[in-house]
Amino acid sequence: RPAERGEFTKRAFLNGRLDLSEAQAVMDIIQARTETSLTMAAGHLTGHFSKEIQAMRHDILGMIAHIEAAIDFPEDEVDDILTYDIEKNVVEIRNKIANLLKTAHAGRILRDGLLTAIIGKPNVGKSSLLNSLLREERAIVTDVPGTTRDSIEEYADVGGIPLRIIDTAGIRATDDVVERIGVEKARSYVKEASLILALFDASRPLDSEDAEILKLVRGRDAILLLNKDDLAAVVTPAMLQERAGKDATVITISTRTQDGLADLTDAITAKVYAGTQAGQEGTFVTDARQAEILRQADEHLEASIRTIEASMGLDFISIDLRSAWEKLGELTGETVGEDIINEIFSKFCIGK
Missing domain, CATH: 3.40.50.300 (P-loop containing nucleotide triphosphate hydrolases)
Known part of the structure; x- marks a missing residue:
């Protein structure tokens, strides 16, 4: 049968050879109009952007694991120490997201x-x-x-x-x-x-x-x-x-x-390049969808800090962190719905 739009790249994604941001970069490479645009797309294809996202998801998952361990073993009474460390780590991750969002303006221009x-x-x-x-x-x-x-x-x-x-x-x-x-x-x-x-x-x-x-x-x-x-x-x-x-x-x-x-x-x-650094294009946010996902993930992280400040239970903190972890997974395709995947690959040309 005739191939559908983006079918071969989609198969590579579904089989785990590429994550979603790397798969999107295939079309960006084809459509790149300048050397810098090509550098940005190639950086995404080789996983520079994905590594930034995966590192944040790994840190969040580690915090969730610590919270669940504390819930399972309440006799250890480490809530205060744990919430302090979690709040510190969440602030660091939010700073990383803020730095990525600063690149969205330049990334969109380099792409479009x-x-x-x-x-x-x-x-x-x-x-x-x-x-x-x-x-x-x-x-x-x-x-x-x-x-x-x-x-x-x-x-x-x-x-x-x-x-x-x-x-x-x-x-x-x-x-x-x-x-x-x-x-x-x-x-x-x-x-x-x-x-x-x-x-x-x-x-x-x-x-x-x-x-x-x-x-x-x-x-x-x-x-x-x-x-x-x-x-x-x-x-x-x-x-x-x-x-x-x-x-x-x-x-x-x-x-x-x-x-x-x-x-x-x-x-x-x-x-x-206002607020961003030339030469780091491989980790730039390239489209509105990626920027919106990062903003939503940041909102969940901000909610986790408010939960800590309100002295609510560890399980409530875990809910906010898990929401942020799942939201970031939409960038790499690990937690994204099938309808979004189909929409992304429908923009590809046939034979890619």
Whole structure:
């Protein structure tokens, strides 16, 4: 019969050759768009993430075993010492979960890409920036304002981070019906994008169109790029910073000479890896499901601490710890339901 989606990887999982997070990594490797994305997926496939989870489950199971032994032999009267040790160990495990959750933002971006919109008024160099980031002549570049009327979408590898870049039409008032549609699409992408690259022309004074761009990106995760620094500067970074606010990120670039693009790469990398460490991608949380399971496990662990503080019995503490242990098992597939397994493998392609 024809193979189902992900059937061969699913068989490897069901036969114990791979755990669930390792099996998911098979598809992540196939879909990886950058070297860093591939490194993260390969780390999951070789078990780096699973080992972190297994170590936490092992520690929790050890605490459960101690509690059950204390319940079976109540004459030893070790409740106070035991609960103190349990509370200490639970705090350590919660810290490990917190560190993993910090990687969820970067992990999701490395896996799915960062939706990035390039915006600005006509003829500021948006299409030239897209071509520079792609390292190819993807968009038409002319001196005629309004050349880009529709949005162009491409993936680019920027410092190992996959950017899903959208080059939009120049934002301005226009009587051209087609261009006006493009401008409206540009505005909608500003609302959807996770990162905005807003371009301004350093060789021309800031005008009402630039002011509108600044208004659109206010309060959003944006990097302001002062382009054409190879020409005589009329607008300085300080002037743009004053208009945009002291917290705005302003970088001077030239899409013609490529000056400043390394600084742009560093700024994007810093935003993506905020709170995490580059080089540890193999243990990053890669999707929303994994992050939610970790949060739920942490809630059970927090409940166990509240139970201890309320001086409730050891058996109640054991219930909370066992719930956390089972929840973490959903990441490796040891305690996950069949419906979840089928859902995960349904996203695979046939023949994998």
